[in-house]
Amino acid sequence: MNEQNSWPRATYRLQMHKDFTLKNALEIVPYLDDLGISHLYMSSLLTAKPGSLHGYDVCDHKRLNPELGTEEDLQKLSDELKSRGMGLILDVVPNHMSVGCFNSWWHDVLENGPSSQFSNYFDIVWDDHYRESLRGKVLLPILGTTYGEAVDSGAFQAVVEEGNLYLKFGKIRLPIDPRTYGAILEPTLESLRDSMEEPETVLPELQSIISATKHLSGRMEKDSQKVLETRNEIVVIKRRLLELGLRSPAFQSEIETQFSLLAKDPNQLDKLIELQAYRPCFWRVASDEINYRRFFDINDLAALATERLEVFQNIHEKIFKWLHADIAQGIRIDHPDGLFDPKRYLARLQDEWRQGGDRPTLYVVVEKILGTFETLPKDWQTDGTTGYEFLNYINGLFVDSAAEARIDQIFQSFTGIEDSFEEIVYRKKMIILQSSLTSELHVLAGYLDRLAQSERSTRDLTLNGIRHALREVLCSFPIYRTYIDGDVQSTDRVAVLKAIRAARRRNPLLGREIFDFIRDTLLLKPLSSGTASQEYRSAQIRFAGKFQQLSAPVMAKGFEDTALYIYTRLISLNEVGGDPMLFGRSPDLVHKFLGERSPGGLSPLATHDTKRGEDTRARINVLSEIPDEWNERSLRWSQMNDRHRVALEDHNLAPDRNEENLLYQTLIGSWPVNAAEERQSYSQRICDYMIKAMQEAKVHTSWINPDQEYLEAVQKFIERILDPDQSSEFMTDFQDFIKQIHLHGQWNSLAQTLLRCTAPGIPDTYQGTELWDYSLVDPDNRRPVDFSIRQDFLKEFQSDQSTDTIQDLLKNSDSGKIKILLIARCLKLRKEWPELFSRGDYQALKVKGAKAENIFAYLRTWENLASLIVVPRLTWKLNSARKCEPFRAEWEETTIELPEHLLKRNWRNYLTNESLKPVETFSVQNLLESFPCCLAIAQ
Known part of the structure; x- marks a missing residue:
């Protein structure tokens, strides 16, 4: 898409946070210049949740993160880069915002509900939730216990500050709707009538404020003029309360007292909360009932309706100020599959870039994860991807495909797992849709049900049947998502038909009609009668967009964050954008890929999100060349370490054989060069990794329902086998094996590094990987450099x-x-x-x-x-x-x-x-x- 002379020559990725700031980045610019880097490529610089180590939990799209530095610091960094002929690539997060900290847009939504000027900035189901009590409200899964326990225990605190009334739960502040201020102001008025020495200076003003709150239009008001008038009146009410508090300490003290008394009275507090535009709840409730779209299943990250022009402009305002000022020269788009219409979004980016001047095309790469043999849509205005497909093709070149059958036997014999990877992914996607993403499925099913009920030919389809069939189609979907936006491309049609066929085959008892209806709706086909109104077609397009926004997180959670931690055949193949069933990639296949690749895309071997460091994978790949030796060693190690496994009350042994298989391969890939010097820290790193891996796998434990006993048992096992005093025989044998394959891992590493730097594409170096990178998944790969x-x-x-x-x-x-x-x-x-x-x-x-x-x-x-x-x-x-x-x-x-x-x-x-x-x-x-x-x- 772009002019080649405006492409970066070589990029270097930095993770920015409070311990590595813009000033720190400025200090290493001379080094990066000497290394041959042309562009610094940074994680998001916008204001994120305080203390964030990654920056993707943005809570203010219009401000530089103060933890990273000042605008002057950013300008100095940009000037230093440009003085050396270098540039800056910005990371853009258009899909979501953090609501786990103060977020002015979200705060306004909580205060004013549907009448908030930002109510359409987020994907919130205001009117159609199956629980009538949630209509017009936002479900807030912020409590660590049940709602009743939180209210009864006094967990909520009352805060009066600058004319605003809040309920505070931990660090979270929940605004009180000014329409309901009377519950606090009226008791304050009554108490002050008898206690004030000069009531005439306060009471009339307070009475007037109370009267003003009663005349505010309701949160469900549709008249735009009345909504605007109410919004302005609320500003006035808060200012008057602030001024009254400054003028009368007695009033300020009394309103704080009355609010605190109310917060300590469970019945009164419950009544006040019921009047608000939100409903606090136990965090576990989110999976079933949450009514705002999230980034994956993270409650703190609320999805944005970026397809709306005003939302697009607001979340990119600061980014384009930096771009137009030539502070930065390109952007990377985080998770484009979360957008309603990525093609339209990318076109808008270029349109916005060209505003106010005749400029060359903006350099843009997208973090698009392509399925096996999937290609980037040709009509996207982008220079390429961030390169996960490159990483996996290059990695596969160093896996011996001739050993696949033998490695299969070893894996099945050692672990007892005989299911195909495809079957594991299907089951794990099903678990995701039955647990953490249940609510999103409910919303999607409700949308399709309304479409079915709108026409007589589909009116007999039931909501329960639609929900069941949709779940099956989503679990069978072969790629992250399609890109149906009014037109249906052949690649989209193939994916939809493949998913429908697989879902129907798995569910012969579900009627064919329901799958045909889903297929025809996704493919924008007219009704069987041959007629279709424009309204009906628009509803089809809307449904297809929402389906696509759900299929991507279902794939990500079921495939990347679950199945990849279970299928341990050869874990160097278990990578983001990879295919563990594709056991190696032939030279001919890699040549074909490189010959057809967009030269404007990035070519990484590691990113902040990869499951393993580049040299960790390179070393594990060697196992594919020596399957018999690997089998002999792993069986011997398991026998040596059997005495360290922990017997639990349910008669299970921890770790299980599959986890043990994962552990041994992880040790082989990540074993540090100076193991003796790093033994203590390394043992903790491995424990931390395995805890994360087991929680992600969701077999014996999970993030939602952690089994602490099991986790502690596995941790004890790891500590024991890595302790030379307790496992000298294992440690001797293991280190002997590492010595044999270590050199070959380095050989692979140097080879893949040369390919990264010379093949079509822009070589991208992740921070610190200029030296050997034996890291694991985050946060291990985000340690200081x-x-x-x-x-x-x-x-x-x-x-x-x-x-x-x-x-x-x-x-x-x-x-x-x-x-x-x-x-x-x-x-x-x-x-x-x-x-x-x-x-x-x-x-x-x-x-x-x-x-x-x-x-x-x-x-x-x-x-x-x-x-x-x-x-x-x-x-x-x-x-x-x-x-x-x-x-x-x-x-x-x-x-x-x-x-x-x-x-x-x-x-x-x-x-x-x-x-x-x-x-x-x-x-x-x-x-x-x-x-x-x-x-x-x-x-």
């Missing part, structure tokens, strides 16, 4: 680039210096020859010889420029690899064929600075003699 070490390493390379230095680094690879050297040299070349990598052609190369399957090679060419990239794969299969010096192998007669027009060129290995003679074919042995990968350039 020591940039001083990385800066020192980079300075060493700039002062000494000899081949001898490279050989020393290869022999001492555990320091991670070899990885940062590789990144720095690749990015330096991209800076020297930007067109070659941003606009150049991609050409797969033929590899011949005995070790051909162990090589992946391609060319990047642009005009007279050419670059040759060669990386090894499946290195365990190189017969002498484990016997040679580090990163050395015997490649026999394996060669790479060059196109005819490049045969006479002089080549230089850019990584080692060695010259390569003109040849018709390159010997892999020569190319990889001094370095485990090759990046050669034509002179």
Whole structure:
């Protein structure tokens, strides 16, 4: 979509929070410039929930987060970047806002209900909730106990502040509707009549204020003029109360007393709360009855109706101020699948960008998670994705697909799990729709039921049947969502039909008519009579949009956040946007993907949301090359550690075999280089990870219903097996195994790093991963980064680039210096020859010889420029690899064929600075003699 010369050359992702601010980012700009980064790519800078470590819980879209710094700090950072020819990419969060802290829009909704000027900013079901008592109200799942217990125990406190009345529950402030102020002001008036020395100075004004509150129009008022008048009158009422309190300390004291007395009287407090535009409830109630759309199932994150123009403009106002002021030069869109109409949203972004000037197209990437073989819609105005599909294709290249059947046997034998991954995903999506997203399903079913009841041909369909069938279709949906917006693309039709067929096959007792109705509604087909009003079609489009907004979180929660923690066959494949059933990706498949890829998209190997660090996955991949050795070791370890498993009262043993399988692979992937020095902190990291994994898996425990006894038992098991004093035999055997595969994991890591930096796309480096990254899922992958070490390493390379230095680094690879050297040299070349990598052609190369399957090679060419990239794969299969010096192998007669027009060129290995003679074919042995990968350039 964009002009190539406006694309970033290489990005670097930073997680911003109170402990890493704009000033901290400014300090590392020189280092990032030296590394070869062109654009800093930051998590959201807008005001988030206090103390947020990720920034996606935005509570004010119009203000820079004060915990990160000031506008002046941001300007200084931008100026420093631009002075070095660098830029800034902003993270935009258009789907939701945090309501777990003060949010002025949400606060107004709670105070004024449907009459709030922000009532349509959020997706709230005001009128159609099946509970009549909730109509016109927002359900607030904020209580840690039942509503009755909270009221009876005095958990609510009364607050009077600057003319506003609040109920405070913990840190949460709930506004009192001024229309109901009389419940506090009238007792205050009566008490003051007899106690005040000069009542004539206060009582008439207070009586007038009470009268004004009684004349306010109701919260359900539809007349826009009356609503506006009431809104203005409420401002006046609060100002008068503030002024009266400042003028009369006796009044201020009495209103506080009367409000406190009311809050301590359960009956009076209950009556007051009943009059409000919200209903506080126990947080567990949310899954069944919540009536506002959330980000996934997070109660604190209320979804926004960004499809409304006024909402779009308000949540992007600050972003576009920064963009138009050239403080930032591009944006990344968080979770576009949560939007009602992503295509229209992206078009609006470009329209808004062009307002007030003739500007080139804005650089935009989207965090779109593509299913297997799914492609980005061609009509989206975006430069590409944030790259999860790239990550998974590259990762699959280093998995030995020939071992799939054997790994299957090992997994099933060790864990006892025989279900397919597809079946596990189906069941977990069903659990999600029967628990945390039940309310969203109720709302969707109600919407479709009203559509069915509007026509005689579908009037006999029941609400219960519709809800059941919708649940089945959602559980069978093969991708995150479709993008039906008035037109139905062929890819959307295929997904819908596949889901309908699967749902019908699983539920033969449900009538065919109900599935046909869902299918036809989603595909915007007219009624069987052949007639369809515009009103009916608009309702179909609206339903399709709402269905799509639910199918995405159902997939995310059932697939990413549940099934990926259960199917432990080879956990390096269990990644966001991945497909654990696709056991490896052939070189031909990867070549095809890279050749067709948008060069404007990002190319990461890790992000803040990946399930494992890039080098953790690379090491686990080695297990696919040695299935028999892996089977022998895992069985032996389980026998060694059986005495540490904990017997529970229900006769279960903790951990179970599947959790044990997950644990051993996690240890293999994340085992630190300096294990002895990090043993204590590492043990805690693994405990924290396994607790999260088990809660996500929802087998023995869950976030909603945690089983503390089970969690503590697994934690004890981990602590015992990682304690050399208690498990010396296991620790000795485990570390022996790690020594054998560690080098091959690093080999994979260097290879995938070179691919990331040279393949079509923009190399994206996640913070700190310039060195080995053996991290796990967040929050483990968001630990502080020591940039001083990385800066020192980079300075060493700039002062000494000899081949001898490279050989020393290869022999001492555990320091991670070899990885940062590789990144720095690749990015330096991209800076020297930007067109070659941003606009150049991609050409797969033929590899011949005995070790051909162990090589992946391609060319990047642009005009007279050419670059040759060669990386090894499946290195365990190189017969002498484990016997040679580090990163050395015997490649026999394996060669790479060059196109005819490049045969006479002089080549230089850019990584080692060695010259390569003109040849018709390159010997892999020569190319990889001094370095485990090759990046050669034509002179």
